Amino acid sequence: MPGIDQRDPAVGAGVKKEQGGSRSVMEASDLLTILKETGAYLNGHFLLTSGLHSNAYVEKFRVLERPEYTEAACRELARRFSDQGVTVVVGPTMGGVILAYEVARALGARAIFVEREGSGRALRRGFSIAKGERALVVEDVVTTGGSVREVIQVVREAGGDLVGVGVLIDRSASGADFGVRTESLLRLPLVTYRPEECPLCREGVPLVRPGSVVRQHES
Numbered sequence: 001m002p003g004i005d006q007r008d009p010a011v012g013a014g015v016k017k018e019q020g021g022s023r024s025v026m027e028a029s030d031l032l033t034i035l036k037e038t039g040a041y042l043n044g045h046f047l048l049t050s051g052l053h054s055n056a057y058v059e060k061f062r063v064l065e066r067p068e069y070t071e072a073a074c075r076e077l078a079r080r081f082s083d084q085g086v087t088v089v090v091g092p093t094m095g096g097v098i099l100a101y102e103v104a105r106a107l108g109a110r111a112i113f114v115e116r117e118g119s120g121r122a123l124r125r126g127f128s129i130a131k132g133e134r135a136l137v138v139e140d141v142v143t144t145g146g147s148v149r150e151v152i153q154v155v156r157e158a159g160g161d162l163v164g165v166g167v168l169i170d171r172s173a174s175g176a177d178f179g180v181r182t183e184s185l186l187r188l189p190l191v192t193y194r195p196e197e198c199p200l201c202r203e204g205v206p207l208v209r210p211g212s213v214v215r216q217h218e219s
């Protein structure tokens with residue numbers, strides 16, 4: 001049935017098969033379904049690197065390791081900026097590398113990434129952004145937005161023309177604000193508790209440290 005946004009049972013959790021080319025391929029509810037079905041979204045009692053406790057944790061790599069979901073999500077981000085003449089998509093390591101690549105593929109743009117260097121971030125490996133080049137910044141999960149701000153700074157210092165920021169999951173309390181157009185596929189505000197006030201501690205729910213998951217990923 002051309003032109004109709006159908007669910008294809010073979011595709012699985014919430015990804016709609018794109019038919020007709022112009023329809024949205026993923027909505028917030030679809031992404032949430034995918035997060036739950038892939039085990040990316042976990043309910044429980046988690047110790048965050050900040051020392052705060054939370055009742056939910058997102059392990060983005062449960063989604064990013066699935067190209068079919070990542071591609072669909074990135075296609076939707078690309079669609080939202082498809083009229084902006086983007087020629088380069090920039091993300092921060094690690095997840096942003098994958099996001100930039102898939103969004104750039106959908107836009108017919110270049111994909112580059114910004115990585116840690118000293119106390120900040122920089123373009124390495126010969127990557128460059130031309131003066132006035134239309135650049136889109138992408139990120140998988142935004143909580144404080146620090147990584148995205150660092151990428152924005154790199155784009156601006158290179159003289160790039162920043163068209164906006166595309167985010168898969170916005171976990172910030174009040175909505176990510178980078179002073180430019182920002183598109184998020186899903187808002188999932190992070191709920192945190194100080195240990196002494198944590199209701200889960202009071203209930204005796206075992207505290208889990210997402211461990212290397214939190215400590216090793218940069219963003």
Ligand SMILES: [Zn+2]
Pocket residue numbers: 045053054193195198199200201202207
């Ligand atoms: Zn607790």
